[in-house]
Amino acid sequence: MSATLEGYNFAYLDEQTKRMIRRAVLKAVAIPGYQVPFGSREMPLPYGWGTGGIQVTASIIGADDVLKVIDQGADDTTNAVSIRRFFRRTAGVATTTRTEEATLIQTRHRIPETPLREGQILVYQVPIPEPLRWLEPRETETRKMHAFADYGIMHVKLYEDIARFGRIATGYNYPVMVNGRYIMSPSPIPKFDNPKMDRNPALQLFGAGREKRIYAVPPYTRVESLDFEDHPFEIERWERACALCGSTESFLDEVVMDDRGGRMFVCSDTDYCESHRPDRSEQEAAE
Amino acid sequence: MYVAIKGGETAIDNAHALLAEKRRGNPAVPELSLTQISEQMALAVDRVMTEGSVYDRELAALAIKQARGDLVEAIFLLRAYRTTLPRLATSEPLDTAAMAVQRRISATFKDLPGGQVLGPTFDYTHRLLDFTLAANGQDVPTPEPADEPLSADLPRVAELLNQEGLIETAEDGEDGPVGDLTREPLTFPAGRDLRLQALARGDEGYLLALGYSTQRGYGNSHPFAGEIRMGEVTVEIVPEELGFPVEIGTVTVTECEMINQFKGSKTQPPQFTRGYGLAFGEAERKAMSMALVDRALRCRELGEEATVPAQDEEFVLSHADSVEAQGFVQHLKLPHYVDFQSELVLVRALRAEAEARAEQEKGSEEKE
Numbered sequence: 001m002s003a004t005l006e007g008y009n010f011a012y013l014d015e016q017t018k019r020m021i022r023r024a025v026l027k028a029v030a031i032p033g034y035q036v037p038f039g040s041r042e043m044p045l046p047y048g049w050g051t052g053g054i055q056v057t058a059s060i061i062g063a064d065d066v067l068k069v070i071d072q073g074a075d076d077t078t079n080a081v082s083i084r085r086f087f088r089r090t091a092g093v094a095t096t097t098r099t100e101e102a103t104l105i106q107t108r109h110r111i112p113e114t115p116l117r118e119g120q121i122l123v124y125q126v127p128i129p130e131p132l133r134w135l136e137p138r139e140t141e142t143r144k145m146h147a148f149a150d151y152g153i154m155h156v157k158l159y160e161d162i163a164r165f166g167r168i169a170t171g172y173n174y175p176v177m178v179n180g181r182y183i184m185s186p187s188p189i190p191k192f193d194n195p196k197m198d199r200n201p202a203l204q205l206f207g208a209g210r211e212k213r214i215y216a217v218p219p220y221t222r223v224e225s226l227d228f229e230d231h232p233f234e235i236e237r238w239e240r241a242c243a244l245c246g247s248t249e250s251f252l253d254e255v256v257m258d259d260r261g262g263r264m265f266v267c268s269d270t271d272y273c274e275s276h277r278p279d280r281s282e283q284e285a286a287e
Numbered sequence: 288m289y290v291a292i293k294g295g296e297t298a299i300d301n302a303h304a305l306l307a308e309k310r311r312g313n314p315a316v317p318e319l320s321l322t323q324i325s326e327q328m329a330l331a332v333d334r335v336m337t338e339g340s341v342y343d344r345e346l347a348a349l350a351i352k353q354a355r356g357d358l359v360e361a362i363f364l365l366r367a368y369r370t371t372l373p374r375l376a377t378s379e380p381l382d383t384a385a386m387a388v389q390r391r392i393s394a395t396f397k398d399l400p401g402g403q404v405l406g407p408t409f410d411y412t413h414r415l416l417d418f419t420l421a422a423n424g425q426d427v428p429t430p431e432p433a434d435e436p437l438s439a440d441l442p443r444v445a446e447l448l449n450q451e452g453l454i455e456t457a458e459d460g461e462d463g464p465v466g467d468l469t470r471e472p473l474t475f476p477a478g479r480d481l482r483l484q485a486l487a488r489g490d491e492g493y494l495l496a497l498g499y500s501t502q503r504g505y506g507n508s509h510p511f512a513g514e515i516r517m518g519e520v521t522v523e524i525v526p527e528e529l530g531f532p533v534e535i536g537t538v539t540v541t542e543c544e545m546i547n548q549f550k551g552s553k554t555q556p557p558q559f560t561r562g563y564g565l566a567f568g569e570a571e572r573k574a575m576s577m578a579l580v581d582r583a584l585r586c587r588e589l590g591e592e593a594t595v596p597a598q599d600e601e602f603v604l605s606h607a608d609s610v611e612a613q614g615f616v617q618h619l620k621l622p623h624y625v626d627f628q629s630e631l632v633l634v635r636a637l638r639a640e641a642e643a644r645a646e647q648e649k650g651s652e653e654k655e
Contacts, residue, residue: 037472038472042366042370043370046363046617047611071621076296078298078621081295140476166640167636171626171629171633188623188626189625190626190628191629210615212472251628252628254624268625268628
């Protein structure tokens, strides 16, 4: 643990705060999908920039952990770089960009393409933890709705989408039902990633710092995307493959090449993309 | 050909180096010292201490310097520092009646025991730019000392009204332990202790606008500035091993008690009610705005119907904190291209369906 920040505790937070957050995490794991209020601290990074995820990561990270941080699927987006650096400075832990090597992955807006395994923990940064928030702005009301599992307004909303647009018009932050009990916001991941949450062998933790909520999906928990029998849930599809690795399985980002409609599609998961490039596997074979 | 952002780490380092250079400005101009900021930008320091929730002029001055004068950013810096500090003790309630007053005015009585004391105020200055200030070294007038010292007895205006029973008294039980929203998450409905804490930390501009709205008809609170006082008060704590209060220092605060009309309810006769505001340093606008909003938020307890934004506790308190608000507004700068891609896919699909439908309708019209 060399070159860590002087004058601060391991992973920045003091041990009392970590204990308080771990308690909230344990409660969240015990009640999958339920939003546990916690005494979120003011962090040296801005609210809305991952303070919830950072606090969860800081509370559970150990000196032996290997940390990966992604934003939009990529390890080298500026905020991912900044958060990874924060933990290198405050905890001195090893970091990686390889999904398989990581024991702890903090993410914003994506789930890695490479399947997670038992023992790994995925920490999501959550801006608005309340899946019903856009239907009912009041916390006092939405907490009651969850308590009574009174989810009528959500089903009406999805139905109205179908009536107006012929489909459920939600592309990201697509609501899920966890363990058959709580409707949960998967955080603003594309709905493409929703099926990965279902019965995932890894522990999934969600931290919302500004809104002061933690929730969890324990390993192998049922996570269903809301739908109707005659309008089953479906994910985004692209008519092309990644321009760099040729994958037809991954979520693609659209990159604007010029101002004449030129577009290029590449994997949003940079680690996945790099490990699937044909040139790389040829290189490795040659070595 | 790969155009997606790479090399984020170097870019961040370079951006921060540029920021440091910009912060310093022209190196030929002497650098500001923290003492200069705290002495000559005193009200900026007061605001940063109030909303940053730390009474420390030097740290606040440092935050202002580091933030290039951006007070909201300075408040954020101070808060992020505050969060790491241990909580050693909770002070006894401040006795503002025993304040060493620099300013004390009441708009409800022409004169009152202890008198009206204007103190250092912008009020009644004509807002004419003073070009002599632009030149260095102008003469600073020395204020004439008063003929007699201020009375040690400066009763609070609310207490004077209380003798006649014309104003509500503080409810029983308000002396109990107070909550701390920086340790426990705020839940609704919030107690008045937490509400006042949230307002004291709240953004001045936001509270000013909300308070203003209650005066303009979005609320019906008929406020009077019962009393505004500013000066030093002593802070006391009771160390566990001693069991009695000891003085640990003094802080300068501005306190405002608004007096509001109340028509009475089934259980209470008509009387005046109070709204309370308190801020570190000289922060009169903040304290007054806070008092207006506090009174508006007391609607539930006073049996008034909540009909306007300033009375909506969840709305007011959830959006008052500038550190939360500025973070979430500015997080829109972060990449959202995955979400946006999902939206693109969706909107293209919806448009394709809409166009197909339009074609179909056109086709069937042509057949007819």
